[in-house]
Amino acid sequence: MNRREGAMNQREAPMTRAATGHPVLETRNLQKSFGAVTAARDISVAIESGARLSVIGSNGAGKTTFVNMVTGYLKPDEGTILLDGEDVTRLDPRRLARRGIARSFQIPQLCMELTALENMLVARAAAAEGTVPFFRPARTAEARDAAMAVLDRFGLADIAPRPVSELAGGVRKLLDIALAMIGRPRLLMLDEPTSGVSAEEKFPFMDRIMTALDQGGVTVLFVEHDMDIVGAYADRVLAFYSGQIIADGAPDHVLADDAVRRHVTGH
Numbered sequence: 021m022n023r024r025e026g027a028m029n030q031r032e033a034p035m036t037r038a039a040t041g042h043p044v045l046e047t048r049n050l051q052k053s054f055g056a057v058t059a060a061r062d063i064s065v066a067i068e069s070g071a072r073l074s075v076i077g078s079n080g081a082g083k084t085t086f087v088n089m090v091t092g093y094l095k096p097d098e099g100t101i102l103l104d105g106e107d108v109t110r111l112d113p114r115r116l117a118r119r120g121i122a123r124s125f126q127i128p129q130l131c132m133e134l135t136a137l138e139n140m141l142v143a144r145a146a147a148a149e150g151t152v153p154f155f156r157p158a159r160t161a162e163a164r165d166a167a168m169a170v171l172d173r174f175g176l177a178d179i180a181p182r183p184v185s186e187l188a189g190g191v192r193k194l195l196d197i198a199l200a201m202i203g204r205p206r207l208l209m210l211d212e213p214t215s216g217v218s219a220e221e222k223f224p225f226m227d228r229i230m231t232a233l234d235q236g237g238v239t240v241l242f243v244e245h246d247m248d249i250v251g252a253y254a255d256r257v258l259a260f261y262s263g264q265i266i267a268d269g270a271p272d273h274v275l276a277d278d279a280v281r282r283h284v285t286g287h
């Protein structure tokens with residue numbers, strides 16, 4: 021059974037993966053404005069361990085603002101962020117990364133001149149030390165083995181010695197996610213993982229990512245505009261509109277919601 025068939029079955033019995041306990045992440049009444057624009061209004065949500073949660077919404081709905089607040093790139097004006105029950109609202113991205121929140125970006129954040137493996141070693145040292153030691157990537161055999169194990173999980177072992185500048189866009193995206201996994205995060209945020217991936221490639225691409233992430237035992241939150249991908253790979257969907265969550269639940273339920281059809285999917 022591939023991931024897509026698995027996801028179909030999950031939709032009949034949504035959230036089965038989520039039955040493992042307390043929320044990894046909880047936000048309470050998050051508020052953020054930019055001048056007259058309210059980008060987050062009273063965002064309260066609990067994300068359970070093991071979830072595959074997709075964040076959807078049209079342009080400007082507040083998805084990135086939410087992800088940026090949870091990963092420490094933006095400070096909320098009001099509200100609280102709890103990681104495993106601990107208040108982390110004021111922590112910066114580096115400290116949050118060390119506490120187990122990792123993210124990938126729509127445009128991969130990689131060092132082009134370094135090889136894939138060297139990028140992994142820099143990321144590993146950064147995860148361990150909390151700084152980005154460009155001139156001191158982790159070089160022990162243990163660090164190398166750990167980096168190769170993560171590359172292997174993503175099917176990237178063969179490109180380990182190649183400079184990132186030589187790699188295709190899709191491979192760079194995979195490497196960026198592998199990089200985020202090197203610190204063994206508890207929660208991984210993916211920003212539009214399939215953007216720029218062709219229609220034929222997007223399902224195999226997501227299968228590869230999700231299989232690798234399943235092995236890593238990480239809770240995943242992904243921002244996504246492609247509803248086929250959302251329907252196939254999420255077990256829960258948060259729909260944003262105008263800085264608010266307008267629907268939250270299993271994909272079938274959220275994608276059939278009238279307000280979501282009106283404001284998000286455009287049906």
Ligand SMILES: Nc1ncnc2c1ncn2[C@@H]1O[C@H](COP(=O)(O)OP(=O)(O)OP(=O)(O)O)[C@@H](O)[C@H]1O
Nearest residue numbers: 054057058059077078079080081082083084085086
């Ligand atoms: N740094 C900023 N300064 C001013 N306004 C901002 C800033 N960041 C976001 N906004 C505004 O906040 C609102 C929410 O933006 P946000 O980027 O969170 O939406 P989004 O759902 O991620 O959209 P997209 O899908 O286009 O990335 C928008 O009106 C946006 O213009």
